[in-house]
Amino acid sequence: MEVSQSEFQRVKVIENAVAGRITVEQASSLLGLSRRQVYRLKARYRPDQVDWVRHGNRGRPKPWGVPEAVRERVLALARGQYAGFNDSHLADKLREVEGIPFSRETIRRILRSEGVRSPQKRRAPRYRSRRERKPRMGMMVLADASREDWLEGRGPRLTLVGFQDDATGQVLAAGFQLEPEDTVGYLRQLRSMVTHHGIPLSLYRDRHGTFQRNDNYWTLEEELAGRQGPTQLGRVLEQLGIEQIAALSPQAKGRIERLWRTFQDRLRSELRLAQSATLEQAHAVLEAFVPDYNRRFAVAPRDSQSDFRPLSKKLNWDRLFSLRYERVVAKDHVVQFGSQRIQLPAREGRQGYAGQKVELSHQLNGELHVWLGEQRLHRMALPLSYTPGRAPRRPRSEKRKLPRVYVYAGRPALAVRP
Numbered sequence: 001m002e003v004s005q006s007e008f009q010r011v012k013v014i015e016n017a018v019a020g021r022i023t024v025e026q027a028s029s030l031l032g033l034s035r036r037q038v039y040r041l042k043a044r045y046r047p048d049q050v051d052w053v054r055h056g057n058r059g060r061p062k063p064w065g066v067p068e069a070v071r072e073r074v075l076a077l078a079r080g081q082y083a084g085f086n087d088s089h090l091a092d093k094l095r096e097v098e099g100i101p102f103s104r105e106t107i108r109r110i111l112r113s114e115g116v117r118s119p120q121k122r123r124a125p126r127y128r129s130r131r132e133r134k135p136r137m138g139m140m141v142l143a144d145a146s147r148e149d150w151l152e153g154r155g156p157r158l159t160l161v162g163f164q165d166d167a168t169g170q171v172l173a174a175g176f177q178l179e180p181e182d183t184v185g186y187l188r189q190l191r192s193m194v195t196h197h198g199i200p201l202s203l204y205r206d207r208h209g210t211f212q213r214n215d216n217y218w219t220l221e222e223e224l225a226g227r228q229g230p231t232q233l234g235r236v237l238e239q240l241g242i243e244q245i246a247a248l249s250p251q252a253k254g255r256i257e258r259l260w261r262t263f264q265d266r267l268r269s270e271l272r273l274a275q276s277a278t279l280e281q282a283h284a285v286l287e288a289f290v291p292d293y294n295r296r297f298a299v300a301p302r303d304s305q306s307d308f309r310p311l312s313k314k315l316n317w318d319r320l321f322s323l324r325y326e327r328v329v330a331k332d333h334v335v336q337f338g339s340q341r342i343q344l345p346a347r348e349g350r351q352g353y354a355g356q357k358v359e360l361s362h363q364l365n366g367e368l369h370v371w372l373g374e375q376r377l378h379r380m381a382l383p384l385s386y387t388p389g390r391a392p393r394r395p396r397s398e399k400r401k402l403p404r405v406y407v408y409a410g411r412p413a414l415a416v417r418p
Helices: 005-019 024-031 035-044 068-079 087-096 104-113 183-196 220-225 232-240 250-273 279-297
Strands: 141-148 158-165 171-177 202-205 243-246 322-328 334-337 340-343 357-363 367-372 375-381 404-408 411-415
Touching: 005 024, 005 035, 024 035, 068 087, 068 104, 087 104, 087 250, 141 183, 141 250, 158 183, 158 250, 158 279, 171 183, 171 279, 183 232, 183 322, 232 322, 250 279, 322 334, 334 357, 340 367
Parallel strands: 141 202, 202 243
Antiparallel strands: 141 158, 158 171, 322 357, 334 340, 357 367, 367 375, 404 411
């Protein structure tokens, strides 16, 4: 029978103690055992055997160990129904759904002993200083979108748009859409967040074209004002009084990037478990997943006060959270909106409003409203997927160079570009 090095050392020390070559105190010191245990080993000593050195429970099943039947069930679930779940997520499911109350470390040992690897790839950590959380809810909200194959080939590619509170890590609003990251998706989730939580003080976001203008074109009015006009989403944020903070790199908004990494792991596994294959089915899973995520991972803020502000109910919310365009009414009282020609009705007293500027509000419910100040002139159904067409751009070589505008003594003056 083979013995380990530690067991062989114990045999030789006890053999010398029985022969009287060393004292019990010396044997106790060499083995790191108490004197009483050394006396017990001397009593069990057999000069022609080594079985006495082994513990009596060697080879017996541990009373606190995992029963073989339960172990096989864990492996079967990990390879079947919960395939692709990470260790922590799998431990949650086994405890809450299957009634197997094992810790994550126990699940990890069972899986690794049978060669079942975690889907999470561990990378060597890089040094980055983490930005401290804001002390109050509503001081800063993080915004981002993630376009992935969320349904893993069972359905179309989806984009997940969401807002996260910086102080608590709580997901304030999130929703799937078929379209890539766009203004309409952010407007939907922004309205959902404002409705349920309020208006935050600031928004931390990237430099995507939905938030800011990334072109070099300036109109005469913009050059006189010294700033480019906002995007559709930027206009809404300005009207709500939300300060925008642009991140200079993906690492700068690491908190919401880690949120997407968790969603891409856990939410994707939940979608697979529910066999979601459509946008509606994915929405149903997401609605149950977000509260569960907030319950597990959100933290308490350092300050219990909230900086969310309520939005006035006197405002026209549908008009506020919409795509808004400015048009000039033609002489025949027609407004052009892409390929759509909208005939405006006559005013009372048959007064016309040709040449006046009106606002076209393309709302999230798929309606197009024409406003003259606070008076609504016309309403029609128009799918929100419809966008007014753009005129074809000229090649760079054919573009007409616009004169640059300078201001002298408070008056604009034109200077020809060289």
